[in-house]
Structures are given as structure tokens and as C-alpha cells.
Amino acid sequence: MNADAKPILVIGGGIAGITAAVEAAEVGYRVVLVEKEAYLGGRVMRMYRYFPKMCPPTCGFEINARRIRQNPRIVVHTQSTVEELSGTAGDFKVRIRKRPRYVTGKCSVDDSVLERLTSTRVNDFNQGMDETKALYYPHDMAYPPIHVLDREALSEADEELLKEICPPEALDLEMEEEELKIGVGAVIVATGWQPYDATKLEHLKFGKCPNVLTNVMMERLAARGGPTRGEITRPSDGKSAENVAFVQCAGSRDENHLPYCSAVCCMASMKQARYLREKNENAKATIFYIDIRAVGRLEKFYFDLLEDSNISFVKGKVAEINEHPETRDLILDVEDTLSGEKLNQTFDLVVLATGIVPNSAETKLPIELKYDDYGFIDGTTSIDGVYAAGCATRPCDVSRTTKDSTAAALKAIQCLNRGE
Amino acid sequence: MIRMEDKIGVFICTGYGIAEALDVDALCKVATEEYSVPFCTTVDSCEGPGLDSINEAIEAQSLNKVVIAGISPRRYVDHQFPTAVIVEKIALREHVVWCQPAGEEDTQMLAEDYLRMYITKIQKMGFLEPFQPEEDIDTSILVVGGGVAGITAALEAAAAGYEVKLVEKTAELGGWLAKQHKSVPTRPPYRELEDTGVDELIARVQADPRIQVYTSATTGAIEGAPGLFDVTLKSAGNGKPVDEAIDKFRVGAIIQATGWTPKDPREDLEYGKLDDVIRNVELEALVKDKGRIVRPSDGKEVKSIAFIQCGGSAAKEHHSYCSSICCLTSLKQALYLRESDDDAKAYIFYEFIRTPGQYEDFYRRVQEDPGVFLTRGEVVDVTRNEDGGLTVTVRNTMPGEHIQVNVDLVVLAAGMVPNSADGEAIRALEDAKLKATDGKSGAQQKEAAEKVEQLARHEGTEILNLAYRQGPDLPTLEYDFPDSHFICFPYESRRTGIYPTGAVRQPMDGLAAREDAGGAALQAIQCIEMTSRGEAVHPRSGDKSYPDFFLQRCTQCKRCTEECPFGVLDEDAKGTPLLRATRCRRCGVCMGACPERIVSFKDYSVDMVASMLKAVNVPDEWDEKPRIAAFLCENDAFPALDLAGQHRIQFSPFVRVIPVRCLGSFNLVWVTEAISAGYDGVILIGCKYGDDYQCHFVKGSELAASRQTNVREKLEQMSMENERVELHQLQISEYERIPEIFNNFAELIEEIGMNPFKGM
Known part of the structure; x- marks a missing residue:
């Protein structure tokens, strides 16, 4: 244990980054955790429940947030990105850009203030399916528990109103971007993933037919904090979804899109079929798949679903989706590869199991790392002292991610302890 | 360590709508007049400058125990306070102001009771000294x-x-x-x-x-x-x-x-009967040792292999697990064969090919190989054919037809069985063996003998x-x-x-x-x-408290040693618990289990909670204001109460909430204490239990539920209705259920009437 060691920089505050940060800090090392969003938790915070236990991600997050709150060795920077990273193992220099939150955190903002505002912004937390006020609380379990102001969305009238009704110490409308320069001994890259852009799958009509959703949207539809307060309904008319199709490998395992398997979508769709069944006992779900990839102990989840006569599995890739012009129902053309039959089935809602794209495919860190053809970071990275974890390295579920990031925390600690 | 004299300070926050909803002066009087705390003041906020002023006062007044009545404890960062000071926070905003009507008498009573409860709590809390064993901690x-x-x-x-x-x-x-x-x-x-x-x-x-x-x-x-x-x-x-x-x-x-150990393959595929039906591990050994693949039966060079996936693993009828590596192994072994001979043929029969992530690239590479035939289907039969090879019959292949292929070798993709032992089952087996001979009655011996049989596979x-x-x-x-x-x-x-x-x-x-x-x-x-460092590991990471057993009063009932979810306690020959403190996770399940109430933590004890219960002002029966004690798991239900507040869901003002480390730490005596203090009922809310349990202490909430039989007995002894104690399971995300539970219970109390012991 080297108590004087330089801190570890963790880039990304999703489940991978949080785990790496907390685990390293509890051993006794200092950690600087940098997250680009205004809150920690990343993608998992937007999940309604986890497979296979059907437990809410907020349960584990509450424990992790407590571990962060009570550990003086962890410093968290939200709305921050790493702009420069140079040096070698044991001695890296980092420049962090911290965007202004405009809310100081020195004094809570009362909800009555929000109610009086008229300017709104698209709610990215709910996958753009609803809006929040320009001054907003990111979500129920937000950490840090501080409001955020979207300065661009704020109208001039609202700005004046805020100046008038908000305690002056609560807001700082002149807050400026900050730049932090720190030295760290090791770096963990946990930059996570984003869903594949479903509009690229033209034959599946996402973005053209309102009742075609992606699996990440389905998570928000099912969640109480979502746009429908947890009702699984059709966007076109708000009617309860009674007959839902899940289209597997929407982009994944497809050389024109994502050649790799995204590893979680089979389980995610089966989990979502259960959401549907638990919320509506008459609802039906059909899962169109190539292979059901329920690996390891997860197989039991699949077996349990086979017992449910309202859930059907059809082996076959969906060739095309068309919308009924009046009902806005969706007609799926599929070849059932087991029977050889061409199917033409109608559903009232379709969920595309879109896959995992590493954030590093689009946004590269300011240090020369090796990537595979898909933008995933190659192995433990090619630079000594820099370690990748979670979906930055491969598509994987939460359980694998947390193991992986715990292992990365040890790599970073080894780097700090070298030469001791 | 020198015991410091307690100097308690109380800070009552007037911000967040608190001063508008509550009579803050009356609150201050509770602290100064009822409890004579040496220092009490109001602050306009408990964040930012408000928090600075609290810290200044802590230093100026040399306070070492502090109660802040303001925002939820979840809104603070622990190291904002001096380390030597015990700080307890009351969520007046979340648990009172946001969920009760402003200016009402009942709202004021609720806030005052919380203040009484937390001042009492902090009086009972001791300063922590981390556990340090006499010997040095070994770091290997x-x-x-x-x-x-x-x-x-x-x-x-x-x-x-x-x-x-x-x-x-x-x-x-x-x-x-x-x-x-x-x-x-x-x-x-x-x-x-x-x-x-x-x-x-x-x-x-x-x-x-x-x-x-x-x-x-x-x-x-x-x-x-x-x-x-x-x-x-x-x-x-x-x-x-x-x-x-x-x-x-x-x-x-x-x-x-x-x-792991390779799994026994499906019995019907002639493994062990036909020499040329082997498992994947045996093929691997063959290639590794001989460098080439030959038929075990006659040493002939193998030109074709049928790989049969899920050779016992994922078979639906067995409801088993997937071994996760067998698909990759067969794909790999198909390449061994293909690399050995350009004309060789590998057939892989599967239900699903499972190559998650970038392994899909490897799958694709094998698919591209013209000598590898991947076919979905169910292998129903393997037989020796006239040519000395094997014939594999497969049904329900892709286009719906049945096929037969002749191959030199059949490889079963056998799965993994963990090299594990179930410690609890082994212990149960030993106990049952003893009981089978020493049992008190014939029936007991018979039952134990049956158990021995059930658990026989764990022997040795x-x-x-x-x-x-x-x-x-x-x-x-x-x-x-x-x-x-x-x-x-x-x-x-x-x-x-x-x-x-x-x-x-x-x-x-x-x-x-x-x-x-x-x-x-x-x-x-x-x-x-x-x-x-004397700290607990996950989930109470960093907790420096640990349980103390007052063994003079121990009756060797063994409840604590049997119920601890983490096997912390051993026993001496008489059955007295031996604490192995560094195994402890600080959940308090032992404290909940102990009928003699001999287990306590410096900052969490049966007496502390009982005193909090008694601190509440219970109105007389004719006031028609029932009092309900609610014990909430601090990992899920208690934070969920914050969320209910955040959403401004209103609920009965008659409930007094006490957070517990785990519902498993709930001691039965609290029911008796509550009833004799005049409460009309008790609510327990813990995490989900059962197969998909969410209790962070594994079986704490389940134990609490199983102890309800004893609760009912206790209630009967006191001639009280069973309904006066309720237990609920709740996920943190189900915050809207808490007000429902509280309101329904308050209505129930109205139906069955007030506690007749009230005021006695």
C-alpha cells in the first residue's frame, strides 16, 4: 500500500468507471473520476431493470453513491472531458475541461422555480421521448444531487425570471468553463458505449414509423421515471401495447452495420418481454432471432420464458417492416428459417434490439491508443499505465463490466506501486 | 482512548420551506428545554455557506455530537464534517415538509418527534474505535x-x-x-x-x-x-x-x-460405448499429444468429425446452464481438423451458436471455411456403420428435414462442472448424520436419515x-x-x-x-x-463499528451463529459464539437474532433503537392520533422514502420512521417496546427475498420474515391483533408504494382501534 501515490484518473462515470474508482479508492488510493454528463451512472441509470434478477440498477447505484459520498479519496468531476493526456506510466499530465453547470450546489433549487419556467429542452435521459425545463434535475437518483441549467435552451425571459426568483447563491449565470490540470499515475479508460443509430437500418423504418422503437427507448418506457410513467404504450396513439415484436440483431452480426455480436441484446429483449408480460397479462411478445445467446447461468432466464405461452420465439431475420397507413400497426416480413415459411405478421409495437457501439469509435481520447476495426480499445491498451475496461473494450453486460473494471483498478494500482 | 465528554449541538435549518411549514422556535425548544442540549441554533441552509457556518459552530463550541435537521443524509458528503464528530442528519425536508401539509399540528408533531428520536439516538451513540486484532494483519x-x-x-x-x-x-x-x-x-x-x-x-x-x-x-x-x-x-x-x-x-x-471438470455427456450418444465418440477435452488432448487427429478405435487418420453441441449442457429437458465455451471450442477444433487436411470435413450440429462480442469474427471466419458445415439440428442417434465409421442422425435441421452423415469421429461438446463444494450443505449433512443417531425421537431420527440421503452427494x-x-x-x-x-x-x-x-x-x-x-x-x-484499517468491506464499506457480545448473559441458543449470513461466528464446545471480527460485515443480523439482546454496536444497538421509539410523544387514546413505528432498510426502503418526498407524495403523519442497517437486524423486543410505549402498530420494510433476492446482506430480510412467527406469538401474549405488525418487501425504485403502505396501515389501525396499552 503506497499511500503517497499519485491519483488514478478514471475516464467515464458509468458502471465501469464507478466500479474501478470505488474499488481502487477502497484499497486506499486516490481517484479522480471524470464524467462527461452532469450525473454519474451512465447508461445503466437509464435501464428499468437488470437481467436476470429483474432488479433495479438504482439499488446497486445507491450503494455505490454512498461509497463515493463517504470516501474522501474520490474526487468527481461531472460535465467534464479529458482534453489532453501525456506522459508515461506513473507520471501522466492531464488537462480536464469542465463545462459550466450554472447551478452552484451551494443552495438547493426549489421545484417551484422550475414550474414557473417556460423554456424547455429535449430530455436525453429519456432518450428524447419527452422534455424537461431548461433548468432541470437530471433524474430521481442524480449524483451529484444538483440541478443543471441548459443555458442554450434558456429563454431571455426565463433568465430574467431566474435572476428574480432564485436565491443568488444557487445560480451563477456567468459561470465559466473551467480548466483543470492535474498529475496522475495511471489511467483507466471506461468511456462506455452508445446504441447503434437505428435510422441506418432503413428497412426497419426507425424514425419513419412512430411505433418502431429501440431497446434503449423501451427501457425508459417501462421505467416509472420515463415519458409514460412506466406504461408500455404506442407513441402514435398512446394505446397500451398488446402485441410486440422484438427484432434481434438490429445492426449487430451484420457486415453492413456492426459485424460483431453486441452480446447483451438477446438477454435485453427477453427481459423486456418480461416487462411487457408483468405490466399487461394479456400482452403477447414475439422475438425474432438468429441465435438466442443466453450464455452461462443466464440460460435459465430463456428456459423460464419458454414456459410462457404468450411469448414466442421465431428463428429468422426480419427482412422488412411496413406500416399500416391507418392503424399505424407494423407488418413484419420474416422468413422462419426452421419451417422455411415466409411470415407476414402484424404487431402494434416493434422494438429493435440495437447493439452496442463503443463511444471510442467516434470520440478518440487525446492519446495514441490502438483500436480494433470497430473502435473498441484493443485489449488492456497499447500504452503502459493506461488500462481500458467495460464496453470500451468489448460489448459486455454489467456483470462482466464490473469484473473487468475491478481488474483494471488492480492494473492501475500495480502501476502506482512499481519501484516501491 | 480517553472518553470524551459528550457535547451535543443541534442545528435546525430554516430553508427549503421548513420555516414556512413548521414552528422552528418550538423545534428549538424541544432541543433546549426537553433535552437541555448545550447548543442549539437555526441555520438558513445546510449546504454551501450554511454548512460552513455549521462547521464553524462545531469548532467554536467544541461540539462532538451534532444533529442537523434539514435535508436528507443522502445529500451530504461525509468528509464535509470534522472526522472526530458524530453527525446525524434528519431529513426534515424530504420526510416531513415535502410529504406533509404545511402548518398543520400533525406535521409539527412529526418534526418534533424526529428531533427527539435523533437527539436520543446520538446520546446513545458511542465514538468508534476501529477493530484491531492483537496480532498483526497478514498481507499475503x-x-x-x-x-x-x-x-x-x-x-x-x-x-x-x-x-x-x-x-x-x-x-x-x-x-x-x-x-x-x-x-x-x-x-x-x-x-x-x-x-x-x-x-x-x-x-x-x-x-x-x-x-x-x-x-x-x-x-x-x-x-x-x-x-x-x-x-x-x-x-x-x-x-x-x-x-x-x-x-x-x-x-x-x-x-x-x-x-472445473468436464461434464458427463448425454447418455444416449454412445459415449463410453463407442471408442470413436469422444469429448472435446479428449480431442484437445489428442491434438496436443499426437499433433494429429487419429481414430481411437483403429488409429486411422480422421478425415471427418461431427461436433455435437450442448453435449449435455444446455439440453432443455435438463434445465441446465450453458457452459459458454463449448461453441468456441468446437469452432476451434473444427479448424484443427481443417488445418490438418484440406479435404477434411467438420460438421457442427447446434441449437444456437454462442459467440458473443468480437468472437463473432472468429465464427464468421470458420463459416467461411468451405470444409466446415454448421447446421442447426437435434442429434438423435450415433451408430457404428458398415465402413467402420459412425453415422450421425440429425433431425429438424434448418429446412425442416432429417439428415444422416457418416464421419470418422464424433466429438461431444461437453460442458463445465465447477470444482466447488457447498459448505452449508456439508455442514447440514454432518448435523443430520448426528441427529440420525442421537435424535430425540424416532420421528426426528427418521427425518434426519432422509436428509442424510438427500445430501449424500456432498459427502467428502x-x-x-x-x-x-x-x-x-x-x-x-x-x-x-x-x-x-x-x-x-x-x-x-x-x-x-x-x-x-x-x-x-x-x-x-x-x-x-x-x-x-x-x-x-x-x-x-x-x-x-x-x-x-479496521474497516468493513462491501457493502458497508469503511464502517468502523463492530459487534460486541456481552457473553455473561448468553444462553447458547446458537441463533446468531446459525443465522449470520457471512459465517462470522464460530462456537466453543458449549455453543457460545466466538466472534471472528474481521469476517464481520456489520449488518447486525446477530443483533436481530439474539433473544437476550447481548449484541450491540457502539453506534447501533437494541437499546438505542428502543430509546428512539420511546422518545416519541405518544398522544392519548382520545386524541385519535395513532402512532405507527416503521423500520426501513437503509439500503433500499429508506432512500426510497426520500424519492417519495422528492415526488411530493403525501402520506399519513402518524408514522415514525427508523432506518435499520438491514431488516435482519430487527430485534423482536422492538415490537414489545413499541406496543408498551403506546404505538398502535409496527411496519417493517425490507428488500426482496427469495430466489432473486435483493438483500445486500443475502438473507437479512428473509430472516426478518421468518421471525414473524415469533412476532405473532409475542402479540398474542400481549393479547394484541396480529395485524398490528406488517412486513413488506420493496425495491428502491418502488418509492410510490411507501406512502401506500403507510396510508393503508393507518386505515387498518383506524379499523381495529387504538392500542389499549396506550398511556398505561
């Missing part, structure tokens, strides 16, 4: 199992500066990895087979001065606790007398990497040989994997300081096992470091 790590997971764990721990003892039961390191010819691709472009790298791994272990290797050895006994495990190694045979003690040493933490399966009251090995989950039940916390182990890793924990491939082992090594190191 024992790794049991010398396969890829064990080797990796050893190397990773050593690279972080920790001494490692690596114990392998066979004569050689390397495990299954050493038996492989090649590994599946782990690096871009994920298309070509890789060398296993096992020789280099073993060489690194042997060259590492921090790693001491014992081969042909097993753990004969492990006594003690994290930081203080005393290990006796025994010979595993291999030419030496079995059970001979080889060495004794002390370690701080343990990693169990005992690996010990691996770690822990000297623990609750059994010699880690408890296991379904399919015998000693895995974590938690998705967010995959290293959660029910034996503190002992971490299973690799394929013993769950089916996994070599790459996953290496990562997993790195994580397990971190957990072992973390446990050692936290134990050295």
Missing part, C-alpha cells in the same frame, strides 16, 4: 488452484506488491490451459488461433520472488479470519502419503480458483476445509457455482476475504477467467487493506 494471499485463473490471480497480486502462496493439487501448474493445443482468438482481427501462452505464464510464476508455489498440495485446514487465516497444506497424494502436512502459514485473504466433497461453524466451504448458488448473486457486485462473497474466481464461479472462457482473476486479486488486496 493464498491462491487455491493453479490453472489460468489461479496463475493470473497470483501474478496480478504479486505485481501489486503482495506475497502469494499458490497451491495446486496436481503435480503441474497450468490446469486446462496447459492441456490445450491452441486458444481462440483474443486480439484483433479475432480470426486466427493463438498460442495458449501457458509456458510463459508458468515461467513468470516461477520467476516471481513474491510467489511461492506448492504443487501436489491441497488445503488441509484453514482457520481464522481475514488478515489472520492459518492455513495447513496437505499432500494431495501424487506419490506422497495423502494427508501429510506439508506446510503451515498465515495469510490475509484467499482466492479460490479451483476450476470438501475443498478449502474452512474451520467455520457454517461449513468447510463457500455456500453455492444454483448449479453448484459459488458465484455472487449480485449483478453490480460480482465479487460479493458470503465468506469475507475468500473470493472464488474463474470457471469455479461461473462458466467462462480463458480470457474472461484472466480478467476475473485480476478482479478477485484486487478484492483480496482490498480486504486486507480495509481489515488493516
